[in-house]
Amino acid sequence: MSALPPAHEAHGPTPDRTAVIAALSRELPADCLISDPGRLRAYECDGLMLMREMPLAVALPTTEAQVIATLRACRRLGVPVVPRGAGTGLSGGATPHRHGVVLSTARMNRILSVDRLAQQAVVEPGVRNLAVSEAAAPFGLYYAPDPSSQIACSIGGNVAENSGGVHCLKYGLTVHNVLRVRMVNMEGEVMEIGSAAPDSPGYDLLAVTIGSEGLLGVVTEVTVKLVPKPRVARCVLAAFNDIRRAGQAVADVIAAGIIPAGLEMMDQATTAAVEQFVHAGYPLDAAAILLCESDGTEEEVQDEIARVRALLEAAGATEIRISRDEAERLRFWAGRKAAFPAAGRISPDYYCMDGTIPRKRLAEMLEAMEGMAGRYGLGLLNVFHAGDGNLHPLILFDSNDPDSVRRAEAFGVDILELSVKLGGTITGEHGVGLEKINQMCSQFGADELDMFHRVKAAFDPAGLMNPGKAVPTLHRCAEMGHMHVHHGELPHPDLPRF
Amino acid sequence: MTAHLHSVLREQVLDAAARGLKLTPHGSGSKDFLAQARVGVPLDMRGAQGIIAYEPSELFVTAHAGTRLADIEALLHMHGQMLAFEPPHFGPHATLGGAVACGLSGPRRIAAGSLRDFVLGVTVMDGRGRVLRFGGQVMKNVAGFDVSRLFAGSFGTLGLLLDVTLKVLPRPQAEQTRVLSMSQSAALATLREWGSQPLPVSATAWHDGQLHVRLSGAAAALEAAVRHIGGERLDDGAAPLFWTGMREHRHAFFAGDRPLWRVALPPRAPALDLPGEQLVEWNGMQRWLRSDATAADLRTIAGGLGGHATLFRGGTSALREAGVFEPLAPALMTVHRRLKEAFDPSGVFSPGRMYAEL
Secondary structure (H helix, E strand, O other), rough: OOOOOOOOOOOOOOOOOEEEHHHHHHHHHHHHEOOHHHHHHHHHOOOOOOOOOOOOOEEOOOOOOHHHHHHHHHHHHHOOOOEOOOOOOOOOOOOOOOOOOOEEOOOOOEEEEEOOOOOOOEOOOOOOOHHHHHHHHOOOOOOOOOOOOOOEHHHHHHHOOOOOOOOOOHOHOOOOOOOOEEEEEOOOEEEEEOOOOOOOOOOOOOHHHOOOOOOOOHHHHHEOOOOOOOEEEEEEEEEEEOOOHHHHHHHHHHHHHOOEEEEEEEEEEHHHHHHHHHOOOOOOOEEEEEEHHHHHHHHHHHHHHHHHHHHHHHOOEEEEEOOHHHHHHHHHHHHHHHHHHHHHHOOOEEEOOEEEEEEEHHHHHHHHHHHHHHHHOOOOEEEEHHHHOOEEEEEEOOOOOOOHHHHHHHHHHHHHHHHHHHHHEEEOOOOOOOOOOOHHHHHOOHHHHHHHHHHHHHHHOOOOEEOOOOOHHHHHHHHOOOOOHHOOOOOOOOOOOO | OHHHHHHHHHHHHHHHHHHHHOOEEEOOOOOOOOOOOOOOOEEEOOOOOOEEEHHHOOOOOEEEOOOHHHHHHHHHOOEEEOOOOOOOOOOOEHHHHHHHHHOOOOOOOOHHOHHHHHEEEEEEEEOOOOOEEEOOOOOOOOOOOOOHHHHHHOOOOOOOEEEEEOOOEOOOEEEEEEEEEHHHHHHHHHHHHHHOOOEEEEEEEEEEEEEEEEEEEEEHHHHHHHHHHHHHEEOOOOHHHHHHHHOOOHHHOOOOOOOOOOOOOOOOOOOOOOOOEEEHHHHOOEEEOOOOOOHHHHHHHHHHHOOOEEEOOOOOOHHHOOOOOOOOHHHHHHHHHHHHEEEHOOOEEOOOOOOOOO
């Protein structure tokens, strides 16, 4: 999209491509290095396909020693490195740098241990999210964070993005479920951050590392917490003839002291789109549908479902269904999980937003978005992680029509800026990457952005690790007109710009 | 009022930076015994107290750092909610800011998570006198580095905590505590086994042949769990006092002058073969030890098991000055020093409270 920044914005001199490839081929086996343009093409973008850039080369190390060697070689030559997991990220965090090397951890994909009695697993970063739960399943355990891309996305990428998912209301985000990482910094030094024991000494570097979007280092090993699989899970599907009522019902459930395992909402347009796709039997005349999942022991689930049902009825639900068996529970969820592909079927393209707002502002937000959709003349599907106020509006547009692209982009910006205005954030779980870098200037002031740059520099003084992502330069914000600048002077002219 | 307070604090910080003075922010002083000794001019952070925002259905509370923890908990209690990490107070006037700066969690940590897991946002003043806001009041927020959680357990070395937003949770519908008689090794084995099953265990403590287990959740679920776990029911009046006593170190084990060590270990660590008395919490992951063992010996044992040892309370000044916290690996210390420099370039805040280098 045109207002998105070029991926190579931040970094200076053009390195000698031949020298970079020669240096890397001294460090890596031939099958761990890609340099021919045809094969590089597969790495030109991540899940944000609107941003494309060709890297100099792609390194695919299989061991930590190769990661170290790759980083040292790049550091020596002053070449930027873009870490990449499975490439499913939606914010352009792994978009290549034109003068840089992509370091993919996809081939470091061994599960090193699954310990039932410790309820922990140690995995390499390229292990897929779902593979961890599959490996733990024979022990009655699983890994709780479940981003929608979990069949493909990797744990290393989850650490970089602090990924969430449908169940994070009750079970937390990646930051609550990762205990330790091994990380290699740009200098090639290995750091053990966090530990299998609680409360590591010193500052909580693990919290800063998780969600750092590849700006601090390359993770080579991750210890995750596993949790016992609940004995029973059941899902309540409730229909509402007014989306505000559905929003109120969500607040009522939480206020009653219930933290459901999942609490999701879809509007009528989304329900219609997904019903064509999955035939789940959703009530198509409802303005909004709530899905509320309860898990635990049989007794807990029975008790919770009864309370949820009473609350939803009192909130004015026009229809309530409770899953009678596992097949039905999965059918209830099938539509919610198919929302993105369904959008892809009814529109040539869609643009997924990720703002979070305080739950009580939901009605206001929905009304405003309805107005925007009319103004921009574009369709909109609304799906939310309603329990935690994380919205995923899907803007429908046509990438072959430049004007439609321009309108979709402006619509997205309006949504993000309204999220901030309502007391929320521009990104709940997809990350800033390149996509939302301009909106960081709305959410944070110059002093906070300055501090983010200093935090990055504490880990990466050379500024070569995924430069130009996640934190905008103060210069960029000034150009965007989002930041107040006195007398044309930027604050902190001494700062490195990356 | 807040703006005025901030400008007063800013003046103090800038003045200290200019004159090479050190400041040591504090609340009620209830946890002064922790960490290395405070040096520098005391800076009382109780100038701003009170709840800034609390909305039960939004599951968060925002309060000035000087607010009494007990006041926050009383308010949450009225609305059927709680600070699920059960922060130790160690004094009637313990403040929110002090709790966050010390980063301690109580018995429910094994079920609910630690203090840092519940930090959603902070407002802080850095060493340049700037007021900075990180995080916010929503559960999911991945914009920018997670600086809020970096302040949890930073002992006032990075900046002044001005206000904090914490996630809150509903209180369980019912609780029950069971008491079982067993050796430490048997208790550790049993707890590991229970940990791998979906049981509503919310706290555990073993001492002197007795294992206390607290169950929390729906009443019907507790009945089912009791059948599985067995043991004797601790009187419902006594149970909350038992767990508060554990959290606040009022148990007889914690009395006396012998050095109190906290050894944090991975879940599968065996019983420690050490002279001195032991009390085991958090399914074996938190071991309290009254011992005259040397720091080097304890750290070798803890480190060998993948954990670490902290001199929590007491000990001679020589023992304390040798370092109450586990030393950091060089690569980690380098990052710590640079972060300290980023937030506090003149080294104004609580120097040496964690490590001599910070």
